[in-house]
Amino acid sequence: MSSQRETPGAAVKFDGVQKSYDGETLVVKDLNLDIRAGEFLTMLGPSGSGKTTCLMMLAGFEPPTHGEIFLDGQPIGQLPPHKRGIGMVFQNYALFPHMTVGENLAYPLKVRGLSKSDIKAKVERALAMVELSGFGGRRPAQLSGGQQQRIAVARALVFEPNLVLMDEPLGALDKQLREQMQYEIKHIHENLGVTVVYVTHDQTEALTMSDRVAVFNDGKIQQLSPPEELYEHPHNSFVAQFIGENNKLSGTISKMVNGHCEVTLDTGATVT
Numbered sequence: 001m002s003s004q005r006e007t008p009g010a011a012v013k014f015d016g017v018q019k020s021y022d023g024e025t026l027v028v029k030d031l032n033l034d035i036r037a038g039e040f041l042t043m044l045g046p047s048g049s050g051k052t053t054c055l056m057m058l059a060g061f062e063p064p065t066h067g068e069i070f071l072d073g074q075p076i077g078q079l080p081p082h083k084r085g086i087g088m089v090f091q092n093y094a095l096f097p098h099m100t101v102g103e104n105l106a107y108p109l110k111v112r113g114l115s116k117s118d119i120k121a122k123v124e125r126a127l128a129m130v131e132l133s134g135f136g137g138r139r140p141a142q143l144s145g146g147q148q149q150r151i152a153v154a155r156a157l158v159f160e161p162n163l164v165l166m167d168e169p170l171g172a173l174d175k176q177l178r179e180q181m182q183y184e185i186k187h188i189h190e191n192l193g194v195t196v197v198y199v200t201h202d203q204t205e206a207l208t209m210s211d212r213v214a215v216f217n218d219g220k221i222q223q224l225s226p227p228e229e230l231y232e233h234p235h236n237s238f239v240a241q242f243i244g245e246n247n248k249l250s251g252t253i254s255k256m257v258n259g260h261c262e263v264t265l266d267t268g269a270t271v272t
């Protein structure tokens, strides 16, 4: 998809952002984060650590209690929603059930007042991008879960946004589909150069797709770094434990070799 902008992705800045829903407890505590134009940044962390709240504030659905969020240098609250250029994908994909796939994809374009011929061309391109050309006439209920989720991704991208927010978008899919979609989302990101902010509690997803990962706990970023650095140089015991927890290998001791145990891993490999 083409864009009029030199860099299709938007830069995002969280500047001293705090959020409290009840006026007492801070669920996001003094967040400072610069997301580069075109970057794939993942917010990773346990449930309740404040990731979705950050996304909701970035989408403009929730105002920060303190601080400011900037989109390409402009305070997000001052930009009217249709000028923000933000696409969104959530876990339950929320396609309109009474509309066909094509109508679902056309909807964000109609809202923006595009001509019929432009809408047709963009819808066809978006379908091709997620490898579902020819599915435009079907209803969402006639598609598999994975196909529906691909349409949700296409709908978030069809109006050529500068920023795409994804909140656990693959949570409802089985392992094989999840892996396929991870690959497709990464591929689309690389082709379009759009900025992606991705929320997950699944570290495999975070580590395979992201340029950088922000590890959240208790409303704060514990570490912001490229994925490999999280393994090699965890900044504190929380990061080491969170990353390590899902990274354990299991197996059984098969024999002793020169005073060391030889362990056959569940994967079939042996280590001493």
Ligand code: ADP
Pocket (backbone or CB within 6 Å): 021, 027, 045, 046, 047, 048, 049, 050, 051, 052, 053, 054
């Ligand atoms: P995560 O995405 O990491 O699971 P959330 O941002 O959803 O974390 O939640 C952070 C905290 O804010 C949790 O304690 C949650 O219960 C609370 N919270 C989230 N949304 C609301 C809301 N709309 N009203 C009140 N509390 C909320």
